[in-house]
Amino acid sequence: MNRLKSDPGPSAVAEAQQTGEAARPPLLEVRDLTVSFDTEHGLVKAVNGMNFTVSERERVGIVGESGSGKSVTAQALLGLLQGADITGEILFEGRNILTMPKAELRALRGWDISYVFQDPLSALDPVRTIGDQVSQPLRLRGVPRNEARERAIEMLAKVGIREPQRRYRDYPHQFSGGMRQRVMIAIALIGEPRLVIADEPTTALDVRVQAQVIDLLYTLTEEQGAAVVFITHDLGILAGFADRMMVMYAGRVMEKAPTEELYHRSINPYTLGLLESLPRIDGPIPLTLTTIGGRPPSPSNLPSGCPFSARCRYVQDICREEAPALLTPPNGTHPSACHFSEWLAEEPGVLR
Numbered sequence: 001m002n003r004l005k006s007d008p009g010p011s012a013v014a015e016a017q018q019t020g021e022a023a024r025p026p027l028l029e030v031r032d033l034t035v036s037f038d039t040e041h042g043l044v045k046a047v048n049g050m051n052f053t054v055s056e057r058e059r060v061g062i063v064g065e066s067g068s069g070k071s072v073t074a075q076a077l078l079g080l081l082q083g084a085d086i087t088g089e090i091l092f093e094g095r096n097i098l099t100m101p102k103a104e105l106r107a108l109r110g111w112d113i114s115y116v117f118q119d120p121l122s123a124l125d126p127v128r129t130i131g132d133q134v135s136q137p138l139r140l141r142g143v144p145r146n147e148a149r150e151r152a153i154e155m156l157a158k159v160g161i162r163e164p165q166r167r168y169r170d171y172p173h174q175f176s177g178g179m180r181q182r183v184m185i186a187i188a189l190i191g192e193p194r195l196v197i198a199d200e201p202t203t204a205l206d207v208r209v210q211a212q213v214i215d216l217l218y219t220l221t222e223e224q225g226a227a228v229v230f231i232t233h234d235l236g237i238l239a240g241f242a243d244r245m246m247v248m249y250a251g252r253v254m255e256k257a258p259t260e261e262l263y264h265r266s267i268n269p270y271t272l273g274l275l276e277s278l279p280r281i282d283g284p285i286p287l288t289l290t291t292i293g294g295r296p297p298s299p300s301n302l303p304s305g306c307p308f309s310a311r312c313r314y315v316q317d318i319c320r321e322e323a324p325a326l327l328t329p330p331n332g333t334h335p336s337a338c339h340f341s342e343w344l345a346e347e348p349g350v351l352r
């Protein structure tokens with residue numbers, strides 16, 4: 001990689017220092033990404049000016065409620081969005097995914113970027129054997145059949161499939177949901193990608209299996225040195241996984257910080273609301289779970305001010321009039337999109 005060419009420049013380095021983003025040239029850099037869909041109900045603004053970077057080997061969590069634009073972001077990162085009006089840049093090692101020729105994009109997805117989605121059953125081909133599908137990424141790169149088979153069997157063993165030699169010949173319906181998701185991880189990682197995009201990969205699984213699959217993804221990507229963008233609506237499950245987190249709301253980044261800092265020193269009312277609604281393992285079990293009242297605004301009718309204003313307990317007139325920028329307050333250590341970040345940074349993480 002040409003490090004000079006992708007030098008992030010002084011502003012990126014300054015931001016990196018503020019947010020814990022490593023001050024190396026990023027593997028992925030998203031600049032001012034907006035995505036909208038022209039629908040019969042009007043213009044749907046799914047993503048509104050997202051900026052973030054992912055460094056090599058870094059694990060970044062994206063958290064947000066349903067409809068906040070997480071999957072649209074994931075699809076955009078993979079160059080898979082269709083029928084959308086997209087502006088901004090998505091740079092993978094300096095190359096723009098949004099404008100590169102289709103063949104180059106396909107090669108990038110085959111080699112450098114791979115993905116694990118929520119529903120393995122629809123991602124797997126029901127009429128092809130598991131082995132055929134796990135070895136395919138290698139076959140596409142011209143790895144001879146026998147070698148691809150051997151490596152696929154090894155990979156199946158690594159993701160925890162017992163008797164991989166025998167299971168290689170089985171079909172997806174012969175696997176449980178958890179096992180199918182392990183197969184998807186095998187497919188995503190067999191080619192040793194640099195970046196894995198995981199969009200709610202464990203949402204359909206029960207809690208115990210969920211934890212196992214997250215552990216597996218952690219161990220294998222660590223071993224291979226791959227970076228991960230992990231998308232979820234559940235702030236709780238990323239605690240031990242992500243180095244950094246971004247909280248999304250109505251297509252915007254509301255707050256970004258190193259994971260520990262976000263959990264303990266959040267300065268954004270939306271994040272604080274999400275944290276408050278988490279069941280606590282280390283405290284008394286609450287009789288009722290607090291949830292944030294109300295619902296997110298419709299992406300085809302976003303308010304002119306802060307998108308969270310209608311649900312925010314601290315709302316003031318300015319919040320309804322002016323959308324807050326994602327900024328680090330003078331007394332804070334990471335950026336938050338709230339007019340009252342400075343005030344919240346006085347006693348971060350404390351709900352008043």
Ligand SMILES: Nc1ncnc2c1ncn2[C@@H]1O[C@H](COP(=O)(O)OP(=O)(O)OP(=O)(O)O)[C@@H](O)[C@H]1O
Nearest residue numbers: 037044046065066067068069070071072073233299
């Ligand atoms: N192809 C499309 N055409 C029109 N609107 C779309 C399209 N794809 C997504 N949207 C809209 O964009 C918004 C963001 O959708 P997205 O799927 O990214 O949400 P999400 O955060 O992944 O939610 P979930 O947690 O439910 O998966 C939603 O309002 C959705 O209805």
Ligand SMILES: [Mg+2]
Nearest residue numbers: 070071072200
């Ligand atoms: Mg989604």
